[in-house]
Amino acid sequence: MTSANTISGGEAVVRSLIAHGIDTIFGLPGIQLDHFFNALHDHGNEIRVLNARHEQGTAYMAFGWAQSTGKIGAYAVVPGPGILNTGAALATAYGCSAKVLAFTGQIPSDTIGRGIGMLHEIPDQLGILERLTKHAARINHPSEAPSAVAEAFRQLQSGRPRPVALEVPMDILAMKAPVGPTIIGEPDPMPALDPDQIEAAAKILGNAKQPMIFVGGGAYDAAVEIRELSAMLQAPVVSYQNGRGIVDEREPYALNHPAGNEYWGDCDAALAIGCRMQIERMFWGLDDSVKVVHVDVDPTEISRIAKPAVGIVADATDAARALVNAVAGHNRKRASRADQLTALRAKHHARAEGIVGPQMAFLGALRRALPADGFFVDEFTQVAYVARIGFPVYAPRTMVTPGYQGTLGYGYATSLGVQVANPDKPVLSVNGDGGFMFTANEIATAVHHKLPVVSVVFADGAYGNVLRMQKELHDGRVIGSTFTNPDFVKLAEAYGADGRRAETPAALETAVREAFAARRPTVIEVPVGEMPEPWPVIRPAPSKPKQKE
Numbered sequence: 001m002t003s004a005n006t007i008s009g010g011e012a013v014v015r016s017l018i019a020h021g022i023d024t025i026f027g028l029p030g031i032q033l034d035h036f037f038n039a040l041h042d043h044g045n046e047i048r049v050l051n052a053r054h055e056q057g058t059a060y061m062a063f064g065w066a067q068s069t070g071k072i073g074a075y076a077v078v079p080g081p082g083i084l085n086t087g088a089a090l091a092t093a094y095g096c097s098a099k100v101l102a103f104t105g106q107i108p109s110d111t112i113g114r115g116i117g118m119l120h121e122i123p124d125q126l127g128i129l130e131r132l133t134k135h136a137a138r139i140n141h142p143s144e145a146p147s148a149v150a151e152a153f154r155q156l157q158s159g160r161p162r163p164v165a166l167e168v169p170m171d172i173l174a175m176k177a178p179v180g181p182t183i184i185g186e187p188d189p190m191p192a193l194d195p196d197q198i199e200a201a202a203k204i205l206g207n208a209k210q211p212m213i214f215v216g217g218g219a220y221d222a223a224v225e226i227r228e229l230s231a232m233l234q235a236p237v238v239s240y241q242n243g244r245g246i247v248d249e250r251e252p253y254a255l256n257h258p259a260g261n262e263y264w265g266d267c268d269a270a271l272a273i274g275c276r277m278q279i280e281r282m283f284w285g286l287d288d289s290v291k292v293v294h295v296d297v298d299p300t301e302i303s304r305i306a307k308p309a310v311g312i313v314a315d316a317t318d319a320a321r322a323l324v325n326a327v328a329g330h331n332r333k334r335a336s337r338a339d340q341l342t343a344l345r346a347k348h349h350a351r352a353e354g355i356v357g358p359q360m361a362f363l364g365a366l367r368r369a370l371p372a373d374g375f376f377v378d379e380f381t382q383v384a385y386v387a388r389i390g391f392p393v394y395a396p397r398t399m400v401t402p403g404y405q406g407t408l409g410y411g412y413a414t415s416l417g418v419q420v421a422n423p424d425k426p427v428l429s430v431n432g433d434g435g436f437m438f439t440a441n442e443i444a445t446a447v448h449h450k451l452p453v454v455s456v457v458f459a460d461g462a463y464g465n466v467l468r469m470q471k472e473l474h475d476g477r478v479i480g481s482t483f484t485n486p487d488f489v490k491l492a493e494a495y496g497a498d499g500r501r502a503e504t505p506a507a508l509e510t511a512v513r514e515a516f517a518a519r520r521p522t523v524i525e526v527p528v529g530e531m532p533e534p535w536p537v538i539r540p541a542p543s544k545p546k547q548k549e
């Protein structure tokens with residue numbers, strides 16, 4: 001049937017969201033969104049609304065949903081201060097190429113851009129959204145909703161995924177008008193593979209003596225093919241923040257960054273898939289002894305940091321599958337590297353235990369307490385930094401990070417979105433006391449929506465990383481880096497969550513196990529002092545010292 005229905009703009013948007021498979025939206029209402037929330041109310045059987053206690057919480061929850069599933073996470077907030085409150089989450093989603101849909105209102109359409117001082121008016125909201133997303137649009141009439149929402153979903157699913165925003169003026173959400181049938185935004189076809197490029201890449205990799213594979217968040221869906229390539233080439237797979245768990249990190253063929261850096265010294269060919277290789281190329285050294293094959297769906301990414309020998313603009317899975325087939329025709333006969341890699345892993349594990357022993361002890365406890373199918377959401381804190389190299393991840397998407405954005409305070413609210421998307425899985429949120437307080441108010445959200453996230457708060461009474469740098473690098477100019485904490489146990493209990501305190505790694509392991517067994521939102525405070533500096537072990541000296549221009 002193609003005839004138009006006379007419905008409100010809000011109803012038109014909600015119908016389109018449901019048609020695109022959105023069954024959950026994180027949202028915080030307000031007057032500009034009334035007719036959107038009315039429509040959500042009327043469709044309560046098809047789409048559920050989970051609110052939070054601050055707009056940033058809604059956006060981080062959508063981010064956690066998206067990163068832990070690979071599906072689109074949606075949130076809705078009022079315009080102006082509401083959408084600005086989600087700015088850090090949007091920047092994080094952008095940095096991690098996350099499929100996040102930001103939906104917001106607007107002041108009445110006839111007042112936009114006039115500086116009248118309407119409630120929540122900000123200059124050029126759409127322009128701000130355009131800067132923070134891949135695509136942003138305004139819906140100017142209810143009849144535009146089907147095509148505008150379809151375009152938003154096409155953008156979310158085509159090429160490199162990144163956040164997308166839609167805004168609708170409040171009068172348009174309220175207005176009833178004839179609206180045509182729903183349009184489904186289909187993803188664009190992925191770029192076609194160039195057989196010559198695949199062949200050239202396969203020759204480089206197949207002939208290499210010591211190839212390596214680097215993966216990022218763009219490679220999660222290609223895990224099967226990447227493991228095949230790793231086995232054929234006897235090539236270890238390296239990831240840093242996003243991209244972890246593509247090879248189960250209990251396996252010899254997964255190398256952490258320090259071990260990868262050592263192995264890089266004799267590496268003669270690197271395959272980078274869905275990752276920028278930013279840290280490696282900037283901190284490990286790059287010279288003419290290594291040929292890089294770079295696969296990325298974003299053509300602008302291929303030469304951004306260094307020009308590769310072969311650049312392949314393609315979907316990670318398509319390219320990895322083609323490489324599996326092509327490498328077979330060029331591959332050397334290769335002996336197993338398993339023993340060599342196992343020894344290398346053990347050496348760097350021992351080194352980390354020697355340098356950052358306290359962090360490694362806590363991480364060991366957390367790994368033993370977190371069931372194998374659990375999720376780990378990190379933060380910008382001493383123990384979580386070391387998790388980049390010292391917490392084995394077993395499966396793709398089970399470690400969630402803010403990537404290069406390094407967004408302090410993103411973690412706890414993000415972990416709630418991970419839990420909503422994975423209701424039966426254990427979710428662990430690891431925080432410092434500084435970062436945790438950015439969204440500690442969302443303990444109320446965990447209790448309200450019965451989200452049994454177990455959050456650990458390492459409490460040193462300081463923005464400890466900053467404090468240490470002030471002491472060591474800036475002649476002890478300690479400023480703005482210490483603070484006074486609440487009692488986190490009492491804080492959790494005041495919200496109706498469980499609060500616990502653990503002083504040692506052994507006590508922490510027990511507390512986390514018990515909290516997961518209880519399936520209750522829990523905050524575990526771990527009082528700590530200063531910890532050893534993690535950066536020398538996370539980023540050791542370059543193994544290819546001659547830098548290429």
Ligand SMILES: Cc1ncc(C[n+]2csc(CCOP(=O)(O)OP(=O)(O)O)c2C)c(N)n1
Pocket residue numbers: 088380381382383406407408409431432433434435436458460462463464465466
């Ligand atoms: C949004 C944001 N603001 C500020 C920073 C700078 N920063 C990085 S680490 C850090 C301190 C973190 O303190 P805490 O969470 O207590 O962890 P700790 O270092 O004490 O373990 C700060 C302020 C940041 N990375 N992101």
Ligand SMILES: [Mg+2]
Pocket residue numbers: 432433434458459460461462463464
């Ligand atoms: Mg701290």
